[in-house]
Amino acid sequence: LARNILQSEAVEGPTALQLHNLSSGNPLLLSRYAAALVRSGAITISGPLAYWNGTAPLAGTVAELFTSELHQLSETERSALLAIALAEPVSESISRRLCDADALDSLTRGCFISLSHDRSEPQFSVVHPLIAEAARDAATPGERMSADLAFLDALPAVIPEYSPELALRAVAISIELGQPIRLSMLRRAFTIACAAADRPLAVHLADLLIEHSSSTLFERLDARARRLRMMRSVDLKRYRATSVQDELRWTMPQPGDDDALLMRRVALAFAIFDLLLRRDDDPTQALAMVRKLHAALPSDALPVHEYFALKLTPRLGTIGHFDEAMALDGSPQVSTKSRVSRLTSAAVRCAILGQQGKVGQAREIAIRELPLATLHLPDVPDAVGELFASWYLIASVAGRIQTIATLQRSLETHLEQRPARFLAEAGFSEMSAGVLASAQGQWQVASGQFAAAIARLETSDPVGYLVNVSAAAAFAYAAAGNSAAARAEIERCVSLPLGESRIVEGIIRFNLVRARLWLGDRQFAAEAAGELADWARERHFSLVELRALHVRSLAGERSPALLARAEALRPQIDGRIGPAIVEHISAIHSQERLAEHPSTRALARLGIWMPLPAGTDLTGREREIANFASLGYSSKWIGATLQISRRTVETHLAHLYLKLGVTERDSLADRLAELSEHMEFSAWRAA
Numbered sequence: 001l002a003r004n005i006l007q008s009e010a011v012e013g014p015t016a017l018q019l020h021n022l023s024s025g026n027p028l029l030l031s032r033y034a035a036a037l038v039r040s041g042a043i044t045i046s047g048p049l050a051y052w053n054g055t056a057p058l059a060g061t062v063a064e065l066f067t068s069e070l071h072q073l074s075e076t077e078r079s080a081l082l083a084i085a086l087a088e089p090v091s092e093s094i095s096r097r098l099c100d101a102d103a104l105d106s107l108t109r110g111c112f113i114s115l116s117h118d119r120s121e122p123q124f125s126v127v128h129p130l131i132a133e134a135a136r137d138a139a140t141p142g143e144r145m146s147a148d149l150a151f152l153d154a155l156p157a158v159i160p161e162y163s164p165e166l167a168l169r170a171v172a173i174s175i176e177l178g179q180p181i182r183l184s185m186l187r188r189a190f191t192i193a194c195a196a197a198d199r200p201l202a203v204h205l206a207d208l209l210i211e212h213s214s215s216t217l218f219e220r221l222d223a224r225a226r227r228l229r230m231m232r233s234v235d236l237k238r239y240r241a242t243s244v245q246d247e248l249r250w251t252m253p254q255p256g257d258d259d260a261l262l263m264r265r266v267a268l269a270f271a272i273f274d275l276l277l278r279r280d281d282d283p284t285q286a287l288a289m290v291r292k293l294h295a296a297l298p299s300d301a302l303p304v305h306e307y308f309a310l311k312l313t314p315r316l317g318t319i320g321h322f323d324e325a326m327a328l329d330g331s332p333q334v335s336t337k338s339r340v341s342r343l344t345s346a347a348v349r350c351a352i353l354g355q356q357g358k359v360g361q362a363r364e365i366a367i368r369e370l371p372l373a374t375l376h377l378p379d380v381p382d383a384v385g386e387l388f389a390s391w392y393l394i395a396s397v398a399g400r401i402q403t404i405a406t407l408q409r410s411l412e413t414h415l416e417q418r419p420a421r422f423l424a425e426a427g428f429s430e431m432s433a434g435v436l437a438s439a440q441g442q443w444q445v446a447s448g449q450f451a452a453a454i455a456r457l458e459t460s461d462p463v464g465y466l467v468n469v470s471a472a473a474a475f476a477y478a479a480a481g482n483s484a485a486a487r488a489e490i491e492r493c494v495s496l497p498l499g500e501s502r503i504v505e506g507i508i509r510f511n512l513v514r515a516r517l518w519l520g521d522r523q524f525a526a527e528a529a530g531e532l533a534d535w536a537r538e539r540h541f542s543l544v545e546l547r548a549l550h551v552r553s554l555a556g557e558r559s560p561a562l563l564a565r566a567e568a569l570r571p572q573i574d575g576r577i578g579p580a581i582v583e584h585i586s587a588i589h590s591q592e593r594l595a596e597h598p599s600t601r602a603l604a605r606l607g608i609w610m611p612l613p614a615g616t617d618l619t620g621r622e623r624e625i626a627n628f629a630s631l632g633y634s635s636k637w638i639g640a641t642l643q644i645s646r647r648t649v650e651t652h653l654a655h656l657y658l659k660l661g662v663t664e665r666d667s668l669a670d671r672l673a674e675l676s677e678h679m680e681f682s683a684w685r686a687a
Contacts, residue, residue, distance in 0.1 A: 001025075001027060001030060002015075002016050002019050002020075002030060002034060002050075003050070005030060005031050005034045005035075006034055006038070006043070006045060006050040007045070008045050008048060008049060008050040009048035009049070010048055010049050010050070011049070011050045011051070012049065012050065012051035012052065014052070015043070015050065015051050015052040018052070019033055019034065028127065028128055029128075029130075031111070032066075032069070032111070032128075035111075036068070036069055037052070041053075066130055066131050066134035067134050067137075067138060070134060070135060070138050073107075073112075074103070074106075076099075076100045076102075076103040077103045077106055077107055077112075078135070078138075079099070079100075079103070079143075079147070080098075080099035080100055080103040080104055080107060081107055081112055081113065081126070081131075081135045082135050082136070082139050082143060082144070082147050083095075083098050083099050083147050083150065083151065084099070084107075084113050084124050084125065084126055084132075085126050085131075085132035085133075085135040085136050086136065086144065086147055086148065086151065087151050087166075087169050088124070088125040088126055088132065089116070089123040089124065089125040089165065090123060090124050090125070090166075091121045091122070091123050091124075091166070092115065092121060092122040092123065092124060093121065093156075094151075094154050094155065094156070094166070095124045097154040098150055098151060098154040104124070111127055112126065112127060112131060113125065113126055113127060114127050145177065148173045148176070148177060149177070149179075151169070151170070151173060152170060152173060152174065152179065155170055167185055167188040167189045167192055168189050168192055168193065168201070170185055170189070171185060171186060171189040171205065172201075175204070175208075181208065181212075183212055183214045183215065186205065186208055186209055186212060186215075187209070187219070189201075189205055190202065190205040190206065190209055190223065193205055194226060194230075199230040199233055199234045200234045200235075202226065202227075202230050203227055203230050203231050203234055203235065205223075206223040206224070206226055206227035206230075207227070209223040210223050210224060210227070217261065218260060218261055218264055220250075221250060221261065221264035221265060221267075221268055222264050222267070224247065224250060224268050224271075225264065225267040225268040225270075225271045226271075228242065228247070228268070228271035228272065228274070228275060229271050229274070232274075232275075232278060232461075233460055234460075236460065236461070239275070239278075239279070240279050242275060242279075244272060244275065244276065247268065247271075247272050247275075248269075248272060248289070250265065250268055251265045251266075251268050251269040251272070251293055252265070252293065252296055253265060253293075253296050253297060253298065259301055259303050259304050262297060262298075262301055262304040263303075263304055263307050265293070266293065266297075266304065266307055266308050266311060267311070269289065269290050269293045270290065270311045270312075270315065272286075272289065273286045273287075273289065273290050273315060274286075274315075274500070276289070277315075277318065277319065277499050277500055278464060278497075278499045278500065280497075281497030281498060281499055283319035283320070283502070286315075286319070287319065287321075290308075290312065290315075293308075294308055309328060310345075312328065313325055313328045313345055313348070314344040314345050314347070314348040316328065317348035317349075317351065317352060317503045318348070318499075318500045318501075318502055318503045319502055320502045320503070320505065320539075322352050322503075322539055322540075323540075325348060325352065326349070326352060342369070342372075343369060343372070343386070343387050344386055344387075346365050346366075346368075346369040346387055347386040347387040347389070347390040348390075348503060349362075349365055350362045350365045350366055350387065350390040350391050350394060351390040351393070351394065351503050351504055352503070353365070354390070354391075354393075354394030354395075354397070354398060354543065355394070355397075355504070355506050355507070355536075355539075355541040355543055355544050356540055356541055356542055356543065356572075357541075357542035357543040357546070357569070357572045357573035357574060357578070358574060359394065359398045359400070359543070359573070359574040359575055360574040360575070361574075362391065362394050363391075363403075365391075366387070366391040369387060370387065370388070370391070370410075388407065388411060388428075388432075389428075389431075389465070389468075390503075390504070391403075391407065392404065392407055392432055392435060393435070393468070393504055393507050395407065396435050396438075396439055396607070397507050397510065397543065397544070397547060398543060398574075398575060398577055399439075399575070399576070399577040399580075399603075399605075399606025399607050399608060400575070400606075401436075401439050401440065401605075401606065401607045404432075404435060404436045404439055405436060407432065408432050408433060408436050411428070411429060411432050412429065427452065427453030427454070427455075427456035427457045427465065427469065428453075428465070430449045430450070430452040430453035430456070431449070431450070431453040431465060431468070431469050431472075433445075433449045434446045434447075434448075434449035434450040434453060434469070434472060434473070434476065435472060437449060437476075438472065438475065438476050438479070438607075439607030440607065440641070441604075441607075441609055441624060441627055441628065441641075442624065442641070442642065443476050443477075443479040443480035443620065443623070443624060444480050444620040444621065444624065446472075446473075446476035446479075446480075447473065447476045447477055447480050447482065447485070447620075450469055450472060450473035450476055451473065453465075453469045453473075454466065454469055454470065454473060457469060464499045464500040464501050465501075466496060467493055467496040467497070467498060467499070467501045467508060468501055468504065468507075468508060470489055470492050470493040470496060471489075471493045471507075471508040471509075471511035471512050471515075472511050473485075473489045474486050474489035474490045474493060474511060474512060474515040475511045475512075475514055475515040475518065477489055477515075478514075478515040478516075478518035478519045478614075479518050479609070479612070479623070480620040480623060480624075481612075481614075481616065481618060481619070481620055481623050482620070483519055483614060483615070486515055486518075486519055487519065489515075490512055490515060490516070493508070493512060494512075506532070506535070506536055506539075506541050506544035507544070509528075509532050509535070510532060510544060510547055510548060510551075512528070513525055513528045513529045513532055513548065513551050514551050516528060517529075517551055517554060517555055517611050518611045518612070518614065519614050520613070520614030520615060522555045522556055523555070525551060525552075525555045526551075526552050526555035526556060526557050529548045529549070529551040529552035529555060529557075530548075530552055530557075532544070532545075532548040533545045533548035533549050533552065533565075536548060542569050542572040542573055543573050543577075543578075545569060546566060546569045546570075546573060546578065546581055546582075547581070549562055549565060549566050549569075549585065550566075550581045550584065550585055550608075553584075553585045553588045553589070554588065554610070554611060558588065558589050560589075562585070562589075563585060563586060563589050566581070566582050566585045567582055569582075570582045576602070576606065577606055577608075580599050580602040580603050580606060580608075581599075581603065581608075583597075583598075583599040583602075584597070584599040584600065584602075584603055587599055587600075593670075594610065594673060595630060595631070595669030595670065595673060596669075600631065601631055601632070604631050609627055610627075610630075610673075612626065612627060612672060613672060613675035616659070616675070617659065618656070618659060621642075621652060622652050622655060622656050622659075624642060625638055625642070625649060625652045625653060625656065626656055626668065626672060628641065629653060629656075629665055629668055630668050630669035630672055631669075635649040635650055635653070653665070656668065660672075660675075
């Protein structure tokens with residue numbers, strides 16, 4: 001490569017080695033090094049051979065090389081390079097107004113900048129980020145300010161649609177320098193920032209748009225609603241300090257309002273609804289506020305009433321009015337033209353139907369809407385996140401491990417997209433990975449993933465996941481044998497407001513109940529499971545009710561009424577989970593040997609594991625291996641699942657046998673059941 005760049009038949013070995021080391025084999029950096037060294041006279045090309053002649057040092061960093069090259073440029077060339085580096089890519093027409101034409105041509109010939117033709121208008125950009133960085137670092141603050149002001153002067157009155165970067169750059173410069181911003185530029189930049197999910201910038205621009213003396217009432221209302229929605233993921237402190245009364249006065253209809261204005265007032269009212277629910281956990285006040293607005297809307301404004309119903313439907317689900325939400329969702333009032341509302345409504349229906357046991361219908365919604373969700377992820381990342389989360393949680397409680405794994409792979413792909421990064425930054429990826437690992441019996445991995453998600457959510461919780469993750473983490477910690485962490489997480493979860501997560505309150509409470517069971521609080525778990533089952537029955541959540549009854553049976557409740565109640569729920573629940581749980585409850589009541597019962601292995605395949613004894617000195621890994629081994633899985637299968645060698649599994653098993661006082665795998669399940677049923681491990685060991 002160096003030979004071709006230097007146009008010689010051969011390159012001296014030490015010279016080629018140093019060129020490679022300095023450039024790391026990067027063709028662009030190598031070409032610039034070679035060109036700079038030839039210009040400086042450090043490399044001589046004599047006949048067929050190119051070699052370093054020792055007249056100039058060959059060592060130095062890439063940044064030092066580019067800085068030295070900048071010093072060899074003329075003042076006009078350095079000014080032109082700085083202008084391009086500060087605002088790249090810059091259209092050719094703006095570049096010609098901004099920079100000296102001869103300087104642009106010279107920089108192009110010197111491979112400092114390049115002209116690309118992949119857009120409607122050719123654009124200049126710096127050929128390498130390190131060159132741009134060197135140009136910016138070498139400029140004084142005064143030079144940068146002059147370049148920025150010249151860029152603003154060179155902008156056309158109307159920025160082309162294909163150059164959104166120009167609008168954002170112009171507004172950023174104006175904000176930094178305290179320059180007045182043209183309203184048209186501000187509008188364009190605000191629209192772009194919202195579409196790109198650049199939430200910090202969108203909140204800042206919304207402030208400017210609201211305060212701008214020439215902005216219209218429509219624009220101010222729209223900016224207020226968007227600002228409230230986006231603020232909760234970028235400035236939680238300010239979001240919580242927002243004055244509801246100041247915002248509410250903009251929501252009431254005024255004489256002369258057309259339908260467009262009324263819709264903006266409705267949008268702002270529902271942004272306040274979300275604030276009341278998230279900050280104050282007060283669904284009653286939130287619902288009363290929007291119903292008051294609805295009563296004040298003109299009766300003949302039918303499109304506005306339809307828009308109101310569209311906004312209200314998913315929120316009825318989030319505050320626990322499940323029947324009303326489902327009834328309104330199926331009414332002619334609710335249109336599905338809005339992608340955001342359609343996906344949000346789909347998330348609500350999926351969560352409600354899944355908890356009712358209608359997992360097949362929930363799956364149909366997910367199959368129909370998730371392709372649309374991923375297609376429009378850049379436009380509506382919040383709604384996409386809600387739909388993914390709803391189906392994820394339902395699939396986990398319904399025992400659909402393969403579905404969870406498929407969703408996880410899809411999530412890892414789509415969370416790489418820039419508009420969805422705020423979901424990744426809020427722990428969405430770790431949350432989903434933790435749910436999958438927990439269902440697969442890998443509780444140590446799940447604990448780590450949930451801990452990482454909680455650390456993120458404590459800083460930013462844009463969609464209200466913290467209470468969900470906290471409940472799931474409590475179970476993972478309990479299953480892994482980390483009792484202190486599990487109890488701390490239960491306390492945290494109980495203290496958190498449900499907010500928008502009220503729609504999956506049943507799943508949250510179920511995770512807390514089974515965490516108590518695995519912690520050995522059998523009486524508490526039985527009572528809490530009974531309360532949850534009654535709560536779920538009132539709301540027709542058959543799947544949640546059956547899962548709660550199962551926990552109650554495992555906690556020691558044995559009554560014909562409980563078994564009959566479980567049998568009655570069997571036909572109401574789709575899939576294999578209903579029959580498997582009912583058969584297991586029946587086996588518990590018949591006092592059969594659960595370790596060998598077919599339903600125990602069937603439940604394990606659905607991610608439903610039998611509680612291991614609390615208070616043991618087993619490590620987290622030993623608990624995982626004990627769980628699998630007691631179900632009859634081979635050491636080879638256990639090793640593949642936990643991604644460890646078969647020999648390591650056998651070593652852990654030997655430690656297990658020693659700690660539990662057994663000599664073979666067949667006795668392991670019985671000993672675990674005995675310890676879990678009758679006594680704490682320490683008491684057994686003392687005996």
